[in-house]
Amino acid sequence: MNRLIFMTMLLTAIQVSGQPAKRAEAGRPNIIYIMSDDHGYQAVSAYGYGLNQTPNIDRLAKEGALFTTACVTNSLCAPSRAVMLTGKHSFINGKVDNVQHFDWNQDNFPKLLRKAGYQTAMVGKIHMDGLPQGFDYSAVLPDQGDYYNPDFIINGVKQQIHGHVTEITTDLALKWLKGRDTTKPFCLLYHQKAPHRAWMPIERHYKEYTGKTFKEPATLFDDYKGRGTAAKTAEMNIGKDMNWADDDKIKPEVLEELKLHSLIKWDTASYNRSMRRMDAAQRAAWDAVYDPINEDFKKRYPTMSKEDLMHWRYQRYLQDYLGTIAGVDEGVGAVLDYLDQNGLTENTIVVYTSDQGFYMGEHGWFDKRFMYEESLKTPLLIRYPKEIRPGTKVDALVQNLDFAPTFLDYGGAKIPADMQGVSFRNLVAGKTRKWRDAIYYTYYEYPSIHMVKRHYGIRTNRYKLIHFYYDIDEWELYDLQKDPHEMHSVYNDPAYRSVRDNMHKKLEALRKKYKDSDASDQKYMKSYLSATSKKKK
Structure with missing residues (x-):
């Protein structure tokens, strides 16, 4: 057969089968960026704090890399997400707090990957106003979102979905993965609401975790004497500033009976709103577990000291907070299983992180915001079998500022000159030790x-x-x-x-x-x- 005719026939056959696109993209990895909300590194068991077990998240450290000093540039939900998307500090991208408008018209890394041939999707929480730009598909929670029977905005259309938000977010992410265009590499941003306040676990998890007791941090009763005004005046102390209804799940009628009237109107209003979102079966299951907690608290409260209350509220906090994380970990496992079952593990970068760190009783606090360690540092685990050796440990000062240029680097897209972050691809692959010696917050x-x-x-x-x-x-x-x-x-x-x-x-x-x-x-x-x-x- 004439060589020219043979090559023509071969190319035609390949084009009909759709193979050239797959071959063209063979060297370009898929990217799954998993981000939870307010997940402190202390509550990822790979970091060794012993509070809880996160076996699926830990797989990423075992089979890839764990970063010990990953930090944020601004420890607050929406600003952190804006930095992650744009690769620019808050004062450059404009999203400096949870109030300011975010300009979706500016460049972000999903937009640039999409231009470079990637199929892109965002599922879950983004906590920024406006329809997300840069995505072929988006299914996002409005504002903070709800734990039970949440609303989602799917490609601009709002609809309510029955179930728990953590499981729904995972289901939507898997549904998109299964229906995507397989001729293109993909970038999926899979964002969980949990474990954001006010922590409402899945039924099987609150049944388990409300029976657990957790070790208190050594600084739970910190008096802040070694620091200045800011630490002394912050309103995030578990004993004094945590909400009774929304956070501790003490019913408004019990608070009335005990004369523990909340000074914050939105505390009981938020609690009642969350309860109203449940259907009858969900509410009955919830009350079966939390009513006895309320009854026990009613009996104990009259004789409890301030120290007793701090101990009690710390356990209540950790039970629900860590209970929500159990669902997040299961979701990570479901996604990793999907990759394994479909031959995608080897060529897919999987990242697990949070939008910032979080206090779990250290210094007596909950929440974040401070530049102190528990708030500044965030969990970061990455697996990419083609480049990252199993069990890698990275101590370098990376930031969420670096995600955008890193993903563009992996995707073969040009990194804009005005991005302020730096790709850590070679750092995590062990190809260089050269890195920054300081970070800015x-x-x-x-x-x-x-x-x-x-x-x-x-x-x-x-x-x-x-x-x-x-x-x-x-x-x-x-x-x-x-x-x-x-x-x-x-x-x-x-x-x-x-x-x-x-x-x-x-x-x-x-x-x-x-x-x-x-x-x-x-x-x-x-x-x-x-x-x-x-x-x-």
């Missing part, structure tokens, strides 16, 4: 819920310098090697004068590098006041 949302004062700062491998400002002007410096729990600022210690001076120089250099300044904060304040006044109207 900002937090703006004050005065607001939890009353964590505005601050910015830097962290190196050993030291951390923080500037609290706006209505105060205070600096804190921590030696993380000698004081890993950040109990005593050494900013005014003469022995640390040279360290302090060097950290100030590093801070100014990073502010200049990332184009931050006091003017950025003034611009934010004008925008914040305008946005909050519109909300009130």
